[in-house]
Amino acid sequence: MSIKQLKDINKNYISQTFEATVLMSDIKVKASKNGKRYADVIIQDSSKAMEVKYWDYEENEEFINSLSPENAINIKAVVGEYQGQIQITIKQIEKANMDNVNIGDLIPTSNWGIDSMKNGLDFFYEKVKSSHMKKLIDRMIFSNDYFKKFSTHPAARQVHHNFYHGLLQHTLEVLKFGYTVATTKKLSERQIERLIVMTMLHDWAKIIEYKALPSVGFTEEGTMLGHIFLGAHTTLNVINEIEDFDQDDKLIILNGILSHHGHLEFGSPVLPKTVEAQILHQADKMSGDIESIMSFMADQENEEDTFTTKLWNMGTDYYKKGIN
Ligand SMILES: [Fe+2]
Ligand SMILES: [Fe+2]
Structure with a gap:
């Protein structure tokens, strides 16, 4: 056996050296106790993203800073162990010849298939009959301005759905879980419409909060404002452009977006005040938790x-x- 992809790395390879072509999607420069600077680097291929050490950063600073996230690199690295966990250390980095590399092959991607995810989204879209709520979804999800981002962005930096199409897959999971609860508990059609709309929009602002892949991490807007505020803010702006938007629907949808983390200490400024909002919160938590366990x-x-x-x-x- 040899290491062909990052996911192949395990404790059987400790102290072995391997070579790989990867994307360097983030770099954090840190200082060790003796003042020497080193880098924690996030590398990824289609199988996995992982944080690795690069102790020789200081000597190669100029070269490293000249690399862009879209630039694939060839690395030579060694597998080690630190406090019981695998730790990878990069020994050598060089620019890869991009003629031989397809960037798409180096980005982890949802395995659900984009066409079936689009069909899934259409299924729920068809359930929204009220024209004002339809208009809201048309403008925020299906418009040319946003659809590409919404359907390709990751849903997290780490932990869950941190892959190409991750936001779309996560949104669909939450729609499916929530819809099952809503129909089992026989919510009214209007409640179900609101649940679908607030679910489609709950993490929408991750298209602003996170950088687009292959970069990873937060944008400045994301760091300063977060997806809960940005989502509610943008939704309110769009609602205000739609004539005769029902006042109750507006409050309930906004409360659903603002409260979807479920608790004040998890970043929601208000608690879920409707059945729909509570279903959204629990379905969201289920999707995130289960995905994080399975991918881990x-x-x-x-x-x-x-x-x-x-x-x-x-x-x-x-x-x-x-x-x-
Ligand atoms: Fe969220
Ligand atoms: Fe979510």
Whole structure:
């Protein structure tokens, strides 16, 4: 066995050197205790994104700063271990010859398939019958200004849905989970329409909050304002352009967007004040949690241990026997 993709790396390869072509999507320069600067670098290929160490940053500063995120690089790196976790250290970096590299092959992508995701979105769009709510969705999701971003952006920097089409896949998951609850509990048609609209828009502003792949990380607007405010703000602006937008629908949809993190300490400025908003919050949490567990387990699939390491957002490790 050899390391062909980043996901192949596991503890069996400790102290081995490997070569790979990857994208360098983020770099954070830090200082060690003795004052020497080094870099934590996020590298990725289609299988995985991971943070690695580059101790020789200072000596190669000019060259590293000349690399753009769209530039593939060839690395030579060594697999090590630090505090029980795998730690990769880059030994050598050179620019890859872009004639031999297809950038799309180096970006992790949703495995749902874009056509079936578009069909899924249409299914829920058809359920929205009220013309004012339809107009809101038309302008924010399906317009030329936004659809490309909405359908390609990631939904997270790390943890869940941090891949090409991630926001669209996450939004569809939340739509499916929420719709199942809403129809099981026999919510009214109007409630279901509002639930669909607030769900489509709940993380919409991640198209502003996050940089477009292959870059990763927050934009300045995202860091300063966050997707909850940006989403509610943009939605309110668009609602104000739509004539005769129903006042209750406006308040309920905005409350749903603002409260979708469910708790004040998780960044929502208000709590869910309707059944729809509570369903959205719980469906959102389910989508994020389950995806983070599944992708975490998949990342550690090739390691021999019975349990994964601890997944910080869930506060526990996971039992790997019997996955397949
Ligand atoms: Fe969110
Ligand atoms: Fe979400």
